[in-house]
Amino acid sequence: MKLRSPERAFAFPGKTLRSSSKDLRNVKKTHKEAVTGTFTYHCVFKMEKPILSDYGTNYGTVNPVYGVPAPAMAAAPAAIIHGPSAPPANMFDAVPGYEGTLAGGGGGYLPPPMPSAPMPAPEQAPSSPNWNIPRISEDRAREAFATYVSSKCCYSSAPVREGVITNMEPFNTYRYRLETFTESRSTEWSQEPYTGQPVDAGVQPAPGPWQIAAQTPAFFKDHKQTIKVPYTSSVKNCHDCLGMGRNPCTTCAGAGNKPCWVCNGSGHRLSDERCTHCNGRGRENCSSCSGNGSCQCNTCHGKRQLLVFIKLNVKWSTEKDEFVAQDSSGLRVEKLGKVTGKELFKDAQFMVYPVRGFPDVSVAQASERLVGDHQVKYAQTSRILQQRQTIELIPITKVNYMWKGMSYVYYVYGNEFKVNAEDYPATCCCSVM
Template identity: 35%
Template sequence: MPITQLTTAQQGAPSPGYGAPQQQGYGALQQQGYGAPQQQSYGAPQPQGYGAPQQQGYGAPQQQGYGAPQQQGYGAPQQQGYGAPHQQGYGAPQPQGQEPPPGYGAPPPTQPSGAAAWVPGAASTDAPPYSWDTIPDSDPEDDENATEEGGPNPDPRELEPVPGYETVVFNSGPPVPPPAYEPPTESSCPQQIFDSNDGIGEEAVRAAILAFVDKHCCYGSRPAKNMNITRTIPTHAFHYLLETFNESRTTSRKFLPYRGGIVDGPLNGAPPPPWSMHCMPNTMFDTHEKQLEVPHTSYLKTCHRCAGAGFVQCGRCHGRGRVRCSSCSGSGRRTVHRNGKSRRVSCSWCHGSGRRRCTRCGGDGRVTCPTCSGFRTLRHFILLSVKYVNNFSDYILERSDMPDELIRDVSGQVVFEQTLPFVWPISQYPVTEVNENSVRLVSEHRTAWPYAKTLHQRQTLRSVPVTEAHYDWKDVSTRFWVYGFEHKVHAPDYPHQCCWGCNVL
């Protein structure tokens, strides 16, 4: 039987003479065992029972008894609603198993039952077309450090307003004032207990000065070994430390490339205020920061950097695809010295053209957008930054001529320590200066940070032993100090501090 009679029996088959072969890239040729031809527009598959609509000059006759299954290597069937595949350099392809973002030919991500995701319909049409940056007239030099980063943030006034966060901008603003609270009251002041320490004896003083000299290579040891210690004066220095552990909160706008998933927007509920979100410090009296995303503040928007194209101009070649050859400086020729003679030869790097293909963009002139990573859509949200800061102030009482700041870095006996949400100043200590400065520092810390919330306060009073030693050596009469449980030495007038006093000379 003629082939034409078989094809006319097929429902919707074309008339003989209209079967032109498919062009390369538009689907496989309809031979025996091959599937139906792909349409040029990559449309959705035809409903069952209907033949593919014939384009003029494209319809090949169907063979009897052969269906239209796709053969391996001839392209997977196009899914409903998907546009043409990405061309090289037009943005990163979608990861396997993940659907493209809404508004670009793909349906929105499937939401689980009961979840209300906020996906604005204008997410893909609210940005102007991407425009190339200025392309230089001449090929730029090969600068591998050039970058596409640094694009400005979008104008917050053009973004979707978030209820309760309408004034938030991209840069962190001032801290949000905490809710009003009253400090707790105490019926009685804390009790102080003082444990006296014995001073550092003469033997410990002499051992400390010898150890001090051994740590300095240019110090002579003869004065330390032969000095005559005439008097030791043991005293105690006091170090009062007040710590206030505060919490402050700031908000700012942020965005990330949208790679699919649920978008938790205001339709899921009202965003909570900054101080209503639960957040606890990792450790007390330790400065650190934590960041949380505010619930129900997310929404989708086209990337402002590439206007939804998924690519931007290459920062290395400025869109030309080629850069000036660094070997010949763009001349195409370079000088070669051989056997004492110089001659000009064609550059082997650029083959005499003076230009080389840009390795960053592969000669395409464009790279994947660094802002959206080629996904073309950004997820905007409000970021809450919680800062825990340990603020401290101290007071040192040291009655000798030794510098007071040396007491801060040595250990001593803890006379009194207290940790409360709000501490009370020390008022019952036998030393008046300690009481007065405790009251002063506590009063200053109560009002020093109006935009932060006080979590805890801690006050510590330490007693540090200090011994002043007077000694004679030859015609020198001076003194030094030994302080702290480490028996550190402060001897600014030690006789042999120069190399002429070293034993090795």
């Protein structure tokens, strides 16, 4: 039956009545009250578009082939589901000595206490002798050059076979490195599901962050350790689920069901064909919560209570700085980062003195500057456990060679005999067919 607005139609058994908007005001019964007495009537309204969130009784006639459809499932209520929230500030007890501790960290590292005994004075390191760089042979330079070229897929080996070495020049290059091994400590409020762990808050005063013993690893080996601060553990109701152990399902908004993915909530497929996946209901059970409408709380894991405590984070790290003396070879300094050299000098102790009497003045100046910088930079928030300084001699040989009447250069450097040849004359462009 096709209706024209503002007319409405009332379908009674055996007859159809038409009425205007004015007449509708005389109709007092709602759809839920539509079944009365000995007859049933349906109110059919023409609407601009269906309200998909209201899956009440099906309006209109029923296809007798399918019989009476199953009752419609209720749509999910309009609800705002919040994710896990941060613990409230009043959840944490006041612990003397830990007043600035935050949940999740972020408070920064804690300065170490002043030493009770005087620090041992560093020992003066002996002066380093003047080292000369040993020269590499021409055969060794050619071998390194050939290895380098063979590792390049688009390099021709002709310059290696036909090139003539005209000059080999060694260069002095020193690398100074200072390492400071530090211990840093920070605290944060933490929590875990309560399953009967000991509760000791208030039994006695909690020790300070730097009074808690920690197992120091080998020097210059980075490591981390977390320690539960004694006498700070207490039990609180879970703030996330309010002590219920479960939270509304975020997939279905707590309804336990969601629109059918086959019919998109209409209950039908291909015009009037009833959806067999949801049996015409338009909705299906939520797979995330198995139709319960709620899921286990991710914060307390369903235990309803949390053990709240202060966690101490201990970090051992090696802070490094290095300086490479400038040379006139022409090789870029960053190329030396992946090679090693011959160790000329090594000094490791609680605190090191700057290097004295080294033949290259720039190395001695760098040592004095970096030792002072490490004291200022790391002693404020960390405990310095050990320092180590080394000086390496990195061999660099500049090789000049001729090929097809032109002069070219390559470098052999490091104990690994690495090669750098930026102006290699026989390169080609490879393409994959």
